Amino acid sequence: MLRVFGIKRCDTMSRAFAWLADQHIDFQLHDYKKDGVPADALADWIRRAGWQAVVNTRGTTFRKLPPEQTADLDADRAFSLLSANPSAIRRPIVDHGGELLIGFDPQRWSEVLG
Numbered sequence: 345m346l347r348v349f350g351i352k353r354c355d356t357m358s359r360a361f362a363w364l365a366d367q368h369i370d371f372q373l374h375d376y377k378k379d380g381v382p383a384d385a386l387a388d389w390i391r392r393a394g395w396q397a398v399v400n401t402r403g404t405t406f407r408k409l410p411p412e413q414t415a416d417l418d419a420d421r422a423f424s425l426l427s428a429n430p431s432a433i434r435r436p437i438v439d440h441g442g443e444l445l446i447g448f449d450p451q452r453w454s455e456v457l458g
């Protein structure tokens with residue numbers, strides 16, 4: 345079963361859930377707020393995609409963080425920041441068949457999951 349990482353109450357996640365339902369793809373949600381963020385998965389996402397792709401710099405959580413926490417990010421600092429503030433992770437994230445999908449892009453999701 346497909347495992348989708350994110351936050352249940354999120355507009356982007358809602359669009360992803362609707363797309364998955366339309367495609368008749370069963371999935372299991374791993375909610376960052378409820379279930380936490382698996383450290384090994386977070387480290388793997390940063391290693392594979394780069395911290396810039398994983399950090400949701402446009403989100404409210406990130407923008408509300410003090411500048412000293414968000415300045416001069418690198419992979420290690422991003423990992424620490426996201427571990428402490430899981431709502432600042434882009435969503436959804438799906439790791440499927442070696443492909444890492446970060447964010448909801450219906451065309452890309454069709455290519456990988458469809």
